[in-house]
Amino acid sequence: MAITDYTITSAQVNAAHVEAQPNILQGTATQNKQVFDKYCDLITEHFNGLIAELNTNLSPVIDNSVLELYTSLGWIPD
Numbered sequence: 001m002a003i004t005d006y007t008i009t010s011a012q013v014n015a016a017h018v019e020a021q022p023n024i025l026q027g028t029a030t031q032n033k034q035v036f037d038k039y040c041d042l043i044t045e046h047f048n049g050l051i052a053e054l055n056t057n058l059s060p061v062i063d064n065s066v067l068e069l070y071t072s073l074g075w076i077p078d
Contacts, residue, residue, distance in 0.1 A: 006050040008042060016042045 014020055016038040025032040 001049070001053060003050065003053060006046045006053065008046050012042060013039070 018036050018039065021035050025035060027035070
């Protein structure tokens, strides 16, 4: 996946945010709790996916660029 695939759209926020629900929730306590958890779950899913993507695909690029900078400055990494 591309990093941009982890962008949270306004439509996703509007669908997941508790404000999208009716003023009086009619479900069980567990169902009503899920209404409030939906937005946090959306954020967590996208954030964790983004971190995994960065960790998998960008770590070597970042590490090499830092090493090149150190070398260009005459620093020697331990």
